[in-house]
Amino acid sequence: MGWDPVTPGLRAQLRGLRIASRRSSALRGGGQHRSRDKGAGLEFSQYRGYEPGDEPRRIDWKLYARSDRFFVREAERDSPLAVWIVLDASASMTQADEARPDVSRLDAGKALAACIAEVALRQGDRVGLVALREDALVFVPAAAGSRQRERLLFDLERIRADGGVPEESRLRPVWDRIAADDLVVVLGDFLDPAVPDLATRLAAARREVLAIQLLAVAERDFPFADGRRFIDPETGEALPGDARTLRAEFLARFGAAQQALHARFGEAGIRHAVHILDEPLLQPLRQLFAAGPGGADA
Amino acid sequence: MNPLLLFPAGLAALAALALPLLIHLARRQQQRPTVFAALRWLQARPRPRRRIRFDEAWLLAVRLLLVALLALLLAQPALLGVVDERPRLLVAPGVDDAALVAARSDPAVDARWLAPGFPSLEEAAPVGGVATASLLREFDATLAPTAPLAVLVPERLLGADAARLQLTRQVEWRITAGGAWPEPVTDAAPKLAIRHDATHRDGMRYLRAAALAWADAEDATVDVAESVELPAQDTGVLAWLHSGPLPDDVLRWAQAGGQVLLPADAEMPDGHAPAAAWRDECGDPLVRAAQAGQGRLLQLAHGLVPAAMPQLLDPTFPHALRDLLQPAPAPTAVAAADYAPGTGGLAMAPVPLDLRPWLALAIALLALLERWLASSRRRGAAT
Numbered sequence: 047m048g049w050d051p052v053t054p055g056l057r058a059q060l061r062g063l064r065i066a067s068r069r070s071s072a073l074r075g076g077g078q079h080r081s082r083d084k085g086a087g088l089e090f091s092q093y094r095g096y097e098p099g100d101e102p103r104r105i106d107w108k109l110y111a112r113s114d115r116f117f118v119r120e121a122e123r124d125s126p127l128a129v130w131i132v133l134d135a136s137a138s139m140t141q142a143d144e145a146r147p148d149v150s151r152l153d154a155g156k157a158l159a160a161c162i163a164e165v166a167l168r169q170g171d172r173v174g175l176v177a178l179r180e181d182a183l184v185f186v187p188a189a190a191g192s193r194q195r196e197r198l199l200f201d202l203e204r205i206r207a208d209g210g211v212p213e214e215s216r217l218r219p220v221w222d223r224i225a226a227d228d229l230v231v232v233l234g235d236f237l238d239p240a241v242p243d244l245a246t247r248l249a250a251a252r253r254e255v256l257a258i259q260l261l262a263v264a265e266r267d268f269p270f271a272d273g274r275r276f277i278d279p280e281t282g283e284a285l286p287g288d289a290r291t292l293r294a295e296f297l298a299r300f301g302a303a304q305q306a307l308h309a310r311f312g313e314a315g316i317r318h319a320v321h322i323l324d325e326p327l328l329q330p331l332r333q334l335f336a337a338g339p340g341g342a343d344a
Numbered sequence: 345m346n347p348l349l350l351f352p353a354g355l356a357a358l359a360a361l362a363l364p365l366l367i368h369l370a371r372r373q374q375q376r377p378t379v380f381a382a383l384r385w386l387q388a389r390p391r392p393r394r395r396i397r398f399d400e401a402w403l404l405a406v407r408l409l410l411v412a413l414l415a416l417l418l419a420q421p422a423l424l425g426v427v428d429e430r431p432r433l434l435v436a437p438g439v440d441d442a443a444l445v446a447a448r449s450d451p452a453v454d455a456r457w458l459a460p461g462f463p464s465l466e467e468a469a470p471v472g473g474v475a476t477a478s479l480l481r482e483f484d485a486t487l488a489p490t491a492p493l494a495v496l497v498p499e500r501l502l503g504a505d506a507a508r509l510q511l512t513r514q515v516e517w518r519i520t521a522g523g524a525w526p527e528p529v530t531d532a533a534p535k536l537a538i539r540h541d542a543t544h545r546d547g548m549r550y551l552r553a554a555a556l557a558w559a560d561a562e563d564a565t566v567d568v569a570e571s572v573e574l575p576a577q578d579t580g581v582l583a584w585l586h587s588g589p590l591p592d593d594v595l596r597w598a599q600a601g602g603q604v605l606l607p608a609d610a611e612m613p614d615g616h617a618p619a620a621a622w623r624d625e626c627g628d629p630l631v632r633a634a635q636a637g638q639g640r641l642l643q644l645a646h647g648l649v650p651a652a653m654p655q656l657l658d659p660t661f662p663h664a665l666r667d668l669l670q671p672a673p674a675p676t677a678v679a680a681a682d683y684a685p686g687t688g689g690l691a692m693a694p695v696p697l698d699l700r701p702w703l704a705l706a707i708a709l710l711a712l713l714e715r716w717l718a719s720s721r722r723r724g725a726a727t
Binding site for chain 2: 138140142144235237262264265270273274275276277278279280281283284287292296299300303
């Protein structure tokens with residue numbers, strides 16, 4: 047086994063999550079994604095024991111007659127849902143906190159991406175990956191299966207954050223490959239407006255978009271108390287200043303910007319969550335993908 | 345009690361107070377580069393407020409105090425007028441035992457031996473008779489002018505000198521039985537041996553004549569030889585009238601306790617710094633002397649001819665030479681009753697109490713505190 051940020055403990059917690067598309071259920075009328083296990087043309091895969099929450103009509107009654115136990119038929123087929131993970135890999139993602147310099151935004155983004163892929167692949171959905179980097183777009187076409195998982199992990203590990211956000215012209219593969227009604231999870235810091243722009247345009251173009259914003263503790267608390275030279279990793283621009291005098295102003299302005307961003311996502315119908323680097327990784331996933339008994343109502 | 349500075353110019357070192365201030369300021373201007381992607385929300389205040397601020401106020405305070413105390417140390421602080429007015433009792437060694445017991449029994453009195461260092465009376469009796477008068481003057485001069493002083497002396501007192509005692513205060517002069525007159529000084533003439541070479545044959549005669557003059561007897565002889573053979577060690581004085589460097593065995597003879605008289609053309613061995621021991625009327629040295637082990641090396645400044653050293657023909661020459669070789673001890677014994685000190689001595693200016701040792705201790709403690717503050721873990725967390 048190579049690099050895998052999804053630890054066994056994390057994997058156990060991921061069991062409770064379910065990725066569901068709001069849009070497909072709305073457009074295709076009632077549980078398209080959910081109903082993959084039944085209907086014509088299905089290939090039988092396996093029986094499994096009945097679990098509370100399974101619909102009674104999925105129980106194989108003939109088998110029950112023979113074995114006196116409840117079994118549920120499970121089948122496999124191509125999922126109509128493709129999950130695309132769009133990871134911002136611009137230089138601003140390299141930022142880490144002074145308290146934990148080994149965990150950058152990008153590391154958290156990679157781990158979240160791996161978790162989403164894990165959940166989606168377990169559901170049998172197809173998963174693809176796009177990493178937005180100025181010079182080279184990392185692109186993994188959507189596919190299902192455990193080999194896809196290996197491939198995603200392989201490519202995720204190699205992503206390095208550098209430069210800015212790619213220009214519009216370089217984003218063609220994004221528009222070509224991500225089909226309408228696909229589910230897109232955008233991971234990034236959203237400090238540069240280019241990535242939120244992309245997310246809103248994708249949402250406007252009938253893609254189901256979810257956004258997870260990765261913020262450093264420095265942006266939430268601004269814990270500096272001495273003289274600093276703040277350097278923007280993307281532009282290289284530097285701002286010397288006394289952190290104590292800058293703090294209140296920054297927190298107010300940044301909070302306002304965050305509210306504006308959230309409002310914008312809300313208007314565009316983008317479900318969003320914020321992950322701050324010192325918080326548990328699973329929190330934004332729970333917020334977005336919590337699986338109720340009904341499923342796609344997150 | 346007046347605090348004062350013995351060297352107020354040392355306070356100029358207070359200028360060094362600027363150093364810790366500068367250090368704590370400089371740290372502020374040193375800005376740590378910080379990667380911060382949300383820079384665009386930070387540019388609201390292009391000019392940070394320029395207000396003088398210091399990091400780590402406690403550490404700065406300790407450092408300022410440390411520098412200030414060091415400057416104070418240079419200024420030599422002292423306290424004037426710290427008076428210790430306890431009654432004092434000085435006991436000369438040799439007093440009668442009953443008086444000693446009585447002196448030890450009074451706790452209100454600071455009783456000490458009248459001996460070098462003024463040891464406490466609780467200690468065993470030191471050797472007495474050494475410069476008693478001089479010690480008494482010293483003790484009186486360093487004592488606060490109002491402190492009463494009593495001196496307990498045996499009726500036969502040793503260590504007096506030629507001047508009468510004149511102290512700054514009225515001293516209670518208690519005389520007890522005890523003390524002993526010193527042994528009479530034996531007045532035997534020194535034994536002189538002369539070893540000479542050919543060139544000093546004439547000069548030798550003056551020394552031989554002087555040595556014969558010391559002896560009263562008609563048939564006295566002097567051990568004279570034109571050789572390098574050493575006389576017996578108990579001879580006392582050897583006139584080594586040879587030119588050139590001093591042989592090692594002669595030097596060893598001197599170091600074993602003898603006195604060696606050298607002519608002007610002999611070479612004093614290295615490592616001996618002779619000082620004038622006998623001067624003529626003009627103050628020019630006639631004989632220089634240097635200590636060598638237990639004994640002495642003496643060297644004549646001029647040749648042993650009357651033209652160079654007219655004192656050779658002086659009738660008092662044997663006497664002067666004898667005084668040089670065997671000085672008569674000064675009389676120091678006195679009847680205590682006749683030696684009671686008078687008043688009218690010149691009082692010394694009061695000696696201020698030097699505060700520097702205490703200040704140095706405070707500085708050392710403060711330096712420790714500074715190191716602790718500067719290296720403690722809380723400091724890393726605070727920044």
